[in-house]
Amino acid sequence: MNAASADLLVEVRAFRLRNPQVRYVDLIALDIPGHFYGKRYPVDMLEKVAAGSALKLPQNCVLLGVQGGLFKIGDYCFNDGDPDAVRRLVPGTLKLVSWEAQPVGQMLITSDGTATPIEFEPREVLVQVLxxxxxxxxxxxxxxxxxxxxxxxxxxxxxxxxxxxxxxxxxxxxxxxxxxxxxxxxxxxxxxxxxxxxxxxxxxxxxxxxxxxxxxxxxxxxxxxxxxxxxxxxxxxxxxxxxxxxxxxxxxxxxxxxxxxxxxxxxxxxxxxxxxxxxxxxxxxxxxxxxxxxxxxxxxxxxxxxxxxxxxxxxxxxxxxxxxxxxxxxxxxxxxxxxxxxxxxxxxxxxxxxxxxxxxxxxxxxxxxxxxxxxxxxxxxxxxxxxxxxxxxxxxxxxxxxxxxxxxxxxxxxxxxxxxxxxxxxxxxxxxxxxxxxxxxxxxxxxx
CATH class of the missing domain: 3.30.590.10 (Glutamine synthetase/guanido kinase, catalytic domain)
Structure with missing residues (x-):
């Protein structure tokens, strides 16, 4: 386990200690129109991701339209086999969601900083400029x-x-x-x-x-x-x-x-x-x-x-x-x-x-x-x-x-x-x- 994974694991475990009632964590990222997409993970599985297990979501989630539909953009969406792309957890963003009926957590994920970042992911675009x-x-x-x-x-x-x-x-x-x-x-x-x-x-x-x-x-x-x-x-x-x-x-x-x-x-x-x-x-x-x-x-x-x-x-x-x-x-x-x-x-x-x-x-x-x-x-x-x-x-x-x-x-x-x-x-x-x-x-x- 590298230093980044060790720090993430500490963050996840500290969150679980503070919020023992939380069973799930929403892993979320912003798409092109500015909407969050992602998956709801059991909190114990989140520990495995923090420790280094692969986290993958379809690459084309980033391309969703305002209403959530997919458009044919070049070879994306319909001629590319809808491939997965690796994401990573963003350190320091694991927080409690207090506005839902049942408490859950949420944490940002991103492709920037991975071996194959998605060129058109909004967060990656800003990363490159910075x-x-x-x-x-x-x-x-x-x-x-x-x-x-x-x-x-x-x-x-x-x-x-x-x-x-x-x-x-x-x-x-x-x-x-x-x-x-x-x-x-x-x-x-x-x-x-x-x-x-x-x-x-x-x-x-x-x-x-x-x-x-x-x-x-x-x-x-x-x-x-x-x-x-x-x-x-x-x-x-x-x-x-x-x-x-x-x-x-x-x-x-x-x-x-x-x-x-x-x-x-x-x-x-x-x-x-x-x-x-x-x-x-x-x-x-x-x-x-x-x-x-x-x-x-x-x-x-x-x-x-x-x-x-x-x-x-x-x-x-x-x-x-x-x-x-x-x-x-x-x-x-x-x-x-x-x-x-x-x-x-x-x-x-x-x-x-x-x-x-x-x-x-x-x-x-x-x-x-x-x-x-x-x-x-x-x-x-x-x-x-x-x-x-x-x-x-x-x-x-x-x-x-x-x-x-x-x-x-x-x-x-x-x-x-x-x-x-x-x-x-x-x-x-x-x-x-x-x-x-x-x-x-x-x-x-x-x-x-």
């Missing part, structure tokens, strides 16, 4: 912020209803940033935060956002970008579970209401050298400007990552703090890339374009590739919105145009991996076409 940056002496510090909506647990004719609390029969009537909304929904929000912390996630500020039943919860900054993305993924899972336990439905859908703001995934990124110096602040913030320019240049070609479905594009433009063009600015929430006010040590970008339902591993990978391109090519950004409110670069506003742009862009293919880009784009295209396989009531009303 490793490349590390060889260049660049160490990101990352923090995610996630907005989400609470709904009543029951849908009405398939449509979401405002969340009900004991003080209101008509739903959430509290305005933006109103502290009373936090008080009225304190039981479920407190449980979400405490459950996330039990998962090892450093949750910080809670905000009542503009939409009815809309909230934002922030995470602490991490010098491990991979772990930061793990936090974002696991938070979505636990938040949905806790909401159901309290009689609500939590959703990270990017635009659930046309008349209210959408939900975003905001990502704060700083870059440091090995000695802890903030690279973005050096030379009168030249590296910051290069990083911003790189993000803006590649943003139009990464839109299928930032807006991964048709609904996500409804969030862009025409509403509060949501950009319709690639732009940047100091302390400007209308910009895709915002520079928050801070001292030199904490100087960072806040990337604001992604919808809350985007895949956090891929969002962070795309942001870092943009910053990397800007630094290497010493790009200069367009004028900030503070100087010119019309400044900006057009980007695709529908999924099919976005897919075509992404698949053909050389720097994106090199930065994220050509195999990943081809697989991802075809997955998004097939998902979108599957969504269209229904004639809506409006079509009949307009065209019958």
């Amino acid at each position: 490793q490349r940056l590390r060889t260049k002496g660049i160490h990101p510090v990352v923090a995610f912020e996630l907005e989400f909506y609470l709904f009543d647990k029951k849908l009405l004719d398939g449509l979401p209803q405002f969340p009900r609390d004991e003080c209101s029969d008509d739903g959430d009537d509290q305005p933006n940033m109103h502290i009373e909304r936090l008080s009225r929904f304190a039981p479920v929000l407190d449980d979400m935060v405490e459950t996330a912390r039990a998962q090892g996630i450093d949750t910080t500020v809670i905000t009542a956002e503009l939409g009815p039943g809309q909230f934002e919860i922030n995470f602490g900054h991490l010098d491990d970008g991979l772990r930061a993305a793990d936090w974002a993924a696991l938070f979505c899972r636990s938040t949905r579970g806790v909401a159901l336990k309290h009689g609500y439905r939590a959703s990270f859908m990017a635009k659930p209401y046309l008349e209210h703001p959408g939900s975003g995934m905001h990502v704060h990124v700083s870059l440091y050298d090995a000695d802890g110096n903030n690279l973005l602040a050096a030379n009168e913030q030249q590296a910051l400007r290069h990083s911003v320019a790189g993000c803006l240049e590649l943003l139009p070609f990464c839109m299928p990552i930032f807006a991964p479905n048709q609904n996500a594009y409804r969030r862009l433009g025409g509403s509060v703090n949501s950009a319709a063009r690639a732009s940047w600015g100091y302390e400007d929430r209308d910009a895709c890339v915002r520079i928050p006010e801070s001292d030199a040590k904490n100087l960072r970008i806040e990337h604001r374009i992604a919808g809350a339902d985007a895949n956090p591993y891929l969002v962070l990978a795309a942001i870092l590739v943009g910053m990397e391109q800007g630094l290497e090519n010493r790009l200069d950004p367009i004028a900030p919105l503070n100087e010119d409110r019309s400044s900006g670069i057009d980007f695709p506003l529908d999924i099919l145009h976005g897919v075509r742009a992404m698949q053909q862009q050389r720097q994106v293919r090199e930065g994220l991996g050509a195999e990943f880009v081809d697989v991802y784009c075809e997955n998004k295209r097939q998902d979108h076409l599957a969504l269209q396989h229904e004639i809506s009531v409006r079509e009949y009303r307009w065209f019958l």
